[in-house]
Amino acid sequence: MVDVHSRKQRAFNMSRIRGQDTKPETALRSRLHKEGFRFRKNVKGLPGTPDIVLPKYKTVIFVHGCFWHRHRDCRFATTPKTNTEFWELKFRDTIARDKKQVQLLESLGWKTITIWECSINDDLDRTIDRIKIQLKCDH
Numbered sequence: 373m374v375d376v377h378s379r380k381q382r383a384f385n386m387s388r389i390r391g392q393d394t395k396p397e398t399a400l401r402s403r404l405h406k407e408g409f410r411f412r413k414n415v416k417g418l419p420g421t422p423d424i425v426l427p428k429y430k431t432v433i434f435v436h437g438c439f440w441h442r443h444r445d446c447r448f449a450t451t452p453k454t455n456t457e458f459w460e461l462k463f464r465d466t467i468a469r470d471k472k473q474v475q476l477l478e479s480l481g482w483k484t485i486t487i488w489e490c491s492i493n494d495d496l497d498r499t500i501d502r503i504k505i506q507l508k509c510d511h
Contacts, residue, residue: 392413392423394437396435396437396487396489396492396493397435399496400424400433400487400496400500401413401424403500404424404500404503407500410426410428411424412424413425418477419473419476420434420470420473420474420476420477422434422484423435426507430481430482431482431483431484431485431507432477432483433484433486433487433503434485435487435489435492436470436486436487436489440466441466441467441470442463442466442467443488443489443490446488447490448489448490474486483506485503485506487499
């Protein structure tokens with residue numbers, strides 16, 4: 373299947389995809405802050421540069437985009453029809469890197485929570501409740 377965009381337009385579109393401070397990340401951080409949680413963001417000293425670090429709970433939160441990190445059975449985890457082999461390799465590498473980062477963090481004594489982009493967009497209240505349960509806190 374031929375791409376509906378020119379190479380130049382596709383390159384521009386891909387360059388606009390952010391690695392940090394995405395809308396789901398900022399929405400989650402804003403809500404966590406309103407709930408009284410204090411955190412650091414994008415801590416480079418930890419494996420995987422976690423999106424949110426809650427030092428009080430020795431917990432990190434990764435906010436994963438469903439497309440890039442391959443959220444299983446999610447409507448947003450589509451595979452492009454062109455250059456499929458390239459994309460499948462890229463996705464496999466991302467998943468392997470995610471697993472390795474979680475293992476490294478856990479070996480350092482950190483708990484990890486992965487929050488998917490679609491869960492933030494669909495029901496932020498429920499996502500916050502799940503985080504509170506995993507942290508076992510009264511916020």
